Amino acid sequence: xxxxxxxxxxxxxxxxxxxxxxxxxxxxxxxxxxxxxxxxxxxxxxxxxxxxxxxxxxxxxxxxxxxxxxxxxxxxxxxxxxxxxxxxxxxxxxxxxxxxxxxxxxxxxxxxxxxxxxxxxxxxxxxxxxxxxxxxxxxxxxxxxxxxxxxxxxxxxxxxxxxxxxx
Amino acid sequence: xxxxxxxxxxxxxxxxxxxxxxxxxxxxxxxxxxxxxxxxxxxxxxxxxxxxxxxxxxxxxxxxxxxxxxxxxxxxxxxxxxxxxxxxxxxxxxxxxxxxxxxxxxxxxxxxxxxxxxxxxxxxxxxxxxxxxxxxxxxxxxxxxxxxxxxxxxxxxxxxxxxxxxx
Numbered sequence: 001x002x003x004x005x006x007x008x009x010x011x012x013x014x015x016x017x018x019x020x021x022x023x024x025x026x027x028x029x030x031x032x033x034x035x036x037x038x039x040x041x042x043x044x045x046x047x048x049x050x051x052x053x054x055x056x057x058x059x060x061x062x063x064x065x066x067x068x069x070x071x072x073x074x075x076x077x078x079x080x081x082x083x084x085x086x087x088x089x090x091x092x093x094x095x096x097x098x099x100x101x102x103x104x105x106x107x108x109x110x111x112x113x114x115x116x117x118x119x120x121x122x123x124x125x126x127x128x129x130x131x132x133x134x135x136x137x138x139x140x141x142x143x144x145x146x147x148x149x150x151x152x153x154x155x156x157x158x159x160x161x162x163x164x165x166x167x
Numbered sequence: 168x169x170x171x172x173x174x175x176x177x178x179x180x181x182x183x184x185x186x187x188x189x190x191x192x193x194x195x196x197x198x199x200x201x202x203x204x205x206x207x208x209x210x211x212x213x214x215x216x217x218x219x220x221x222x223x224x225x226x227x228x229x230x231x232x233x234x235x236x237x238x239x240x241x242x243x244x245x246x247x248x249x250x251x252x253x254x255x256x257x258x259x260x261x262x263x264x265x266x267x268x269x270x271x272x273x274x275x276x277x278x279x280x281x282x283x284x285x286x287x288x289x290x291x292x293x294x295x296x297x298x299x300x301x302x303x304x305x306x307x308x309x310x311x312x313x314x315x316x317x318x319x320x321x322x323x324x325x326x327x328x329x330x331x332x333x334x
Contacts, residue, residue, distance in 0.1 A: 001265060002211040004295060012210065016223055021278030021290060022206050022271065023199065028282055032193040039189050042315065043179065044169040056183055073281070093315075096281050098168060101315050102303035103273035104189065110270065111188025114240070114263050115195055121323050123188060127307035128171060128317045135308070136269035140294035140301050148209065148260075148268050150295045156288045 001149040007158030030068045033057065037065040038074060038097060039104060046090040066091055074100070106136035168316040174325030197235045200224065204232040205241060205264060206271060213257040233258055241267070273303035 009015060017023070029035055036055060045054055051062045069075040074097035081087045105125065112121050125134040138146045176182060184190070196202055203222060212218055218229045236242040241264035248254045272292065279288050292301040305313045 002260070003209050003292075005210060006293075009210075009290075012212070012217075012221060017203060017207060017210075017221065019284065020203070020206070021275045021282065021284075023203055023278075024282040024284075025274045025278035026199040026202060028278075032190065035193060036184060036187070036190055039187070040184060042170050043172060043176075043184075043320070045179070050179075054179060054184065093169070098315055099280070100273070100277055101305050103270050103277065105305050105318075106267070106270035106273055106303065107189045107192045108187075110267055111190075111192035111195075113266070115188065115191040117186065117188075117191075123176075124321050124323050125170075126319045126321065127309070127311055127313050128319050129313075130307060130309050130311060132307040132309040132311075134305060134313050134318055136273065136303055137306050138268050138272050138301060139304050139306070140297060140299040142294070142297050142299040144294055144296060144299075146294050146296075146301050148265055151272075151301055152293045152295050153210070154291050154293065156291050 001147065003148060004152045006152045006154040008155035009153050028072050028074075030065070030072070033061060034065045034068055035104075035107075037062065038069060038093075038100070039108075041069075041075060041091060041093050041097065042101075042104065046092055048088070048091075051091075069097070073097075102136045105134065109135050168314065170315060171319045173319045173321040175322035176320050195239050195241075197232070197239070200228060201232045201235055202271075202274075204229065205236060205260075205267070206275075208236075208242060208258060208260050208264065209268075209271065213259055215255070215258075218258075236264070240264075269303045272301065276302050 005012060037051060040051055040055055045051055048062065051066065052059050055062065066075065070077045073094060075091045076094050077089050077091055079087050080090050108123065112123060126132065127134050140146050172179060204218060207218055207222055212221055215229065218233065219226055222229065233242065237244045240261060242258045243261050244256050244258055246254050247257050275290060279290060293299065294301050307313050
């Protein structure tokens with residue numbers, strides 16, 4: 001069960017994945033520790049000292065990862081000032097950072113399913129509105145759940161009238 | 168807009184993400200080049216020489232990444248034999264590997280949206296059945312689309328009667 005290669009991609013010998021969007025995304029995310037800092041932002045942490053404490057990372061590592069994520073556009077850096085203190089900075093998810101939610105939920109769900117902690121499952125994600133479990137899914141714009149075997153990969157330049165014709 | 172921490176996780180000072188499922192998954196996936204080898208398996212590539220050619224990686228790098236992915240359980244290694252040739256091996260996605268589809272689709276979609284190639288969008292994923300665009304989405308078991316602000320994270324040990332009560 002694999003993705004079907006259509007149109008421009010049909011002949012696997014004519015294209016390379018060396019500069020594919022997955023590779024670009026992984027490069028932008030940076031090291032795994034940057035992904036953990038990003039996850040921590042999803043949990044509502046915004047201040048430097050809280051990142052350091054919650055993640056159990058060194059100050060210099062957190063500084064480097066936050067700087068990387070701000071530069072990459074995933075976090076914004078905004079000044080705040082407590083009375084009598086110097087100006088400090090808070091870090092908040094941008095839309096670009098929030099749009100990684102399906103990826104991060106997918107990583108979390110997969111880890112819980114396949115690499116369980118020795119004490120069993122640690123984390124459940126549920127929908128605040130209805131209480132049902134939350135997962136990342138592959139779906140199409142028409143609302144169908146899509147298995148890997150039902151995905152067609154093509155180039156935008158391929159003329160398309162419908163689904164199956166272009167395969 | 169962040170995830171709501173409920174139950175066991177409500178007091179952020181009492182737990183650490185050092186061994187979180189996202190971290191375990193990233194460790195299991197290995198280096199970015201292993202994720203690219205995995206993506207290549209999603210495109211239907213199964214034989215060693217095809218991985219080397221399609222990925223533009225060295226034989227030794229592909230060997231190491233395939234070995235890692237087999238050991239991690241994401242690919243299976245199965246013997247095959249062409250007439251007059253020695254036994255060789257094919258690599259196929261396991262269910263464990265296929266269940267990373269939402270994560271990989273999310274990585275690809277995000278890269279195309281936010282880190283476009285200089286020549287514009289390269290890749291479109293569509294549903295073979297209906298031709299509509301395919302994306303990774305966060306949804307609940309009741310079928311609702313779930314925004315980050317509507318996710319509650321709790322521990323399985325937290326007693327739950329519904330959604331909002333446990334927050």
